[in-house]
Amino acid sequence: MPSSEFEQQTLISVEDVSKVYAFKDGQNIQALCNICLKVPKGTGLALVGPNGCGKSTLLRLIAGISKPTSGRIVSQGKVAALIDPGAGFHPELNGWENLYFYGRLSGLSDKEIRRLSVEIIEFSGISNFLHRPLKYYSHGMYLRLAFSAAVFMPYDILLIDEILAVGDLQFQQRCIAKLLDLKEKEGRTFVIVSHQTQLLYQLCEYGVWLEKGMIKKTGTLDNVLEEYYTAQLSVENAHYESQFIDIQMVEWDRKPSVYHTGEPALLSLKLAISEVMENIQLRINVFDIKENFITHLDPGLSGDSSLNFKPGKATVQVHLPALDFFPGNYFLRVSVYDNRGLISRIMRIAHFHIINNSWNKMVNAHTTIRTGVFLKHQFSIIPLGE
Numbered sequence: 374m375p376s377s378e379f380e381q382q383t384l385i386s387v388e389d390v391s392k393v394y395a396f397k398d399g400q401n402i403q404a405l406c407n408i409c410l411k412v413p414k415g416t417g418l419a420l421v422g423p424n425g426c427g428k429s430t431l432l433r434l435i436a437g438i439s440k441p442t443s444g445r446i447v448s449q450g451k452v453a454a455l456i457d458p459g460a461g462f463h464p465e466l467n468g469w470e471n472l473y474f475y476g477r478l479s480g481l482s483d484k485e486i487r488r489l490s491v492e493i494i495e496f497s498g499i500s501n502f503l504h505r506p507l508k509y510y511s512h513g514m515y516l517r518l519a520f521s522a523a524v525f526m527p528y529d530i531l532l533i534d535e536i537l538a539v540g541d542l543q544f545q546q547r548c549i550a551k552l553l554d555l556k557e558k559e560g561r562t563f564v565i566v567s568h569q570t571q572l573l574y575q576l577c578e579y580g581v582w583l584e585k586g587m588i589k590k591t592g593t594l595d596n597v598l599e600e601y602y603t604a605q606l607s608v609e610n611a612h613y614e615s616q617f618i619d620i621q622m623v624e625w626d627r628k629p630s631v632y633h634t635g636e637p638a639l640l641s642l643k644l645a646i647s648e649v650m651e652n653i654q655l656r657i658n659v660f661d662i663k664e665n666f667i668t669h670l671d672p673g674l675s676g677d678s679s680l681n682f683k684p685g686k687a688t689v690q691v692h693l694p695a696l697d698f699f700p701g702n703y704f705l706r707v708s709v710y711d712n713r714g715l716i717s718r719i720m721r722i723a724h725f726h727i728i729n730n731s732w733n734k735m736v737n738a739h740t741t742i743r744t745g746v747f748l749k750h751q752f753s754i755i756p757l758g759e
């Protein structure tokens with residue numbers, strides 16, 4: 374993210390911030406190193422990166438929960454944090470009392486708290502439990518109350534650390550809708566740490582990729598995620614070289630390769646061939662990011678005959694009329710076989726991301742975190758009579 378993109382109406386300015394955790398045994402951990410970034414009003418900024426790269430530390434510094442070792446953070450507005458859900462809540466107090474307690478901590482008058490409480494309780498969906506002490510709440514109920522209270526309290530900047538992944542899916546969707554509403558209507562600003570691409574795409578336009586406490590890339594979310602996932606996947610690329618055929622490039626028709634469920638796509642494979650090759654079988658396996666096998670594509674399955682190549686370069690195109698995948702991140706493994714067996718293979722390549730669209734609202738409501746192939750289907754009820 375070049376800072377020029379963030380020059381207007383900056384709400385958070387992180388200026389050359391470093392954070393070192395010092396341990397009693399004299400050891401130090403440099404969690405953040407010379408971080409500079411600006412977050413403009415009314416935008417969503419996603420912090421991405423591998424475990425331990427400093428995302429939560431940065432959020433805690435912006436929230437003022439901990440102090441930078443050097444540099445400074447300037448926030449132009451009231452910052453609310455959903456980092457430790459329920460921070461500011463007391464287990465012995467009941468739900469109502471906690472809302473008042475929390476509201477007063479946020480600087481609200483009792484009258485304002487009373488007005489907001491009606492909305493908070495309705496949104497949380499746990500009105501029946503509000504007279505009970507918090508210590509008897511289930512974890513999910515606790516999170517619902519904590520999230521609802523944080524979202525409805527007045528703030529300019531909301532910091533969210535993975536918490537949206539915790540609630541049940543329906544509540545999660547409701548929270549996302551509410552946050553989007555606040556962003557659009559009131560210009561609220563979000564900084565979000567999440568490993569859920571879908572969620573990030575829903576709430577954020579910009580991204581920062583952190584690596585070992587340093588900024589690796591900043592920019593639009595599309596560009597940042599594209600490079601982040603590419604780097605993750607290429608770490609494990611393996612290439613069985615064949616002297617007759619070389620897979621030179623496998624890529625989607627869209628960059629970054631982000632598609633909605635059901636959209637068409639075109640996959641291109643560039644091959645370099647050194648001799649006549651007949652009866653070649655091409656197999657493309659699709660995996661999700663956790664390496665679960667999802668499906669495979671090969672000319673035999675689609676009714677095309679096996680492929681024959683002359684020496685030179687060739688491009689094989691695979692037309693996919695509908696990428697019917699659940700939202701998530703996927704990658705390919707491309708293998709080439711001849712009559713004798715495997716002759717060339719590329720692992721973990723051509724990653725692609727599927728995000729929701731509105732073609733089926735029911736699918737949207739229930740598919741935030743699952744990967745897999747979406748089978749078009751229809752249910753019908755056949756009455757059996759009396």
Ligand SMILES: Nc1ncnc2c1ncn2[C@@H]1O[C@H](COP(=O)(O)OP(=O)(O)OP(=O)(O)O)[C@@H](O)[C@H]1O
Pocket residue numbers: 394402403404422423424425426427428429430431
């Ligand atoms: N309170 C702390 N005391 C000491 N070290 C800490 C503390 N909090 C974080 N660290 C260290 O700082 C580094 C960055 O941690 P941080 O929690 O910010 O990473 P993260 O990107 O949020 O990771 P994850 O995705 O696993 O949540 C890690 O090496 C971690 O061990």
